[in-house]
Amino acid sequence: MSHPLFSSFPSNRCPAWLCPACESVSLAIDASTFRYDMNRYTRMNKHHGWFDPRDYTYIFSCMVQCSRPECREVVAVSGIGFVDDIWELDVHGHPEPEYIELFQARHFYPPLPLFKTNENCPEKVKTRLTDISSLLTAHPSAAANAIRSLLEVLLDDVNVPRVVLTKSERQHFLKLHARIEDYPHLLGTHYDAFMALKHFGNAGSHDGQPIMQSHLDDACEVLEIIIQQLYHKPADISGHIARLDKAFARK
Numbered sequence: 451m452s453h454p455l456f457s458s459f460p461s462n463r464c465p466a467w468l469c470p471a472c473e474s475v476s477l478a479i480d481a482s483t484f485r486y487d488m489n490r491y492t493r494m495n496k497h498h499g500w501f502d503p504r505d506y507t508y509i510f511s512c513m514v515q516c517s518r519p520e521c522r523e524v525v526a527v528s529g530i531g532f533v534d535d536i537w538e539l540d541v542h543g544h545p546e547p548e549y550i551e552l553f554q555a556r557h558f559y560p561p562l563p564l565f566k567t568n569e570n571c572p573e574k575v576k577t578r579l580t581d582i583s584s585l586l587t588a589h590p591s592a593a594a595n596a597i598r599s600l601l602e603v604l605l606d607d608v609n610v611p612r613v614v615l616t617k618s619e620r621q622h623f624l625k626l627h628a629r630i631e632d633y634p635h636l637l638g639t640h641y642d643a644f645m646a647l648k649h650f651g652n653a654g655s656h657d658g659q660p661i662m663q664s665h666l667d668d669a670c671e672v673l674e675i676i677i678q679q680l681y682h683k684p685a686d687i688s689g690h691i692a693r694l695d696k697a698f699a700r701k
Contacts, residue, residue: 453670455562455587456663458534458552461486461510468563469516471523477514486510486531486553503549506533510553529556529587556588565674570681574603579677586670590661591654597669598626598651601644604680605629610636626651640679643672 457465464479486508488496495501508531516523531554535547561584567576578600585593605626606612610633616622624632626648634641650669653659 452663453564453586453667455555455558455564455583456667458554460550460552461512464514467514468566469518469521469523470525470558470560470562472516472518472521473563473566474516474518474521476517476521477525478517480513480515484510484512486551503547504533504535506551507531508551508553525562526559527555527557529554554587558584558587564670567677568681568683570683571677572607572681575600575607575677575681578603582673586666590663590666593666594651594654594661594669596654597647597673598655600673601647601651602626602629604676605633605644607680608636608640640676643676647672647676 454466454468459465461479461484462481464477466475467477468474469476489507489509492506492508496506509528510531511526511528514525514527531551533549534552535549538546538548540546561580564579564583564586567579578596582593582596582600585596602612610629611624612629613621613623630637630641630644630648637644647669650661650665653661653665
């Protein structure tokens, strides 16, 4: 499933974006602020016979606001627009296209959360996630590199060292690959996920394989699962246990 930040939407319906203040799916487009216009390519070519309705491209901007009365945060959004077609049958049963204008955001300010985090997620991790979100839709390679940087912070939190001593008692700074490959016992079931995200981040750092939206979707999904599991707080059931022991344990 595509991440909501990549969603295409009509001008009257906001995607399921998270509010940057309260992390609720509660943002709504302020219709009075929605503006869009054809780009130069469209204005110069729309009168030619070869120009198809699906060749229209736009630039848009708007404000969205949290609908929760106790929040009401506002976000500035801008991006691109295009025309898509939906084929339906006319009164004679013949297929005909209906053209609709859709939009995709490229920039948000303030940046939107990638996903909800629990209360145990450290601020340093939340800050890195915000950095990734701010790059995701407009600069995919930079976003991949930012994910790679976040892995270093996550490895710190599972006690994977950044520096080891050599046999000659000199400090040796470990590269990210070594921090993952040499400490599978600390990463446990997360080892494969860390290594996959490391490879993905390398593509952003070294101009390797082109990064597609589907790659970003997968990376965000993996990252969300890792973070939710690393900073999961087990439910406190000690009170329930104590009451059951008091009622039923043999004295």
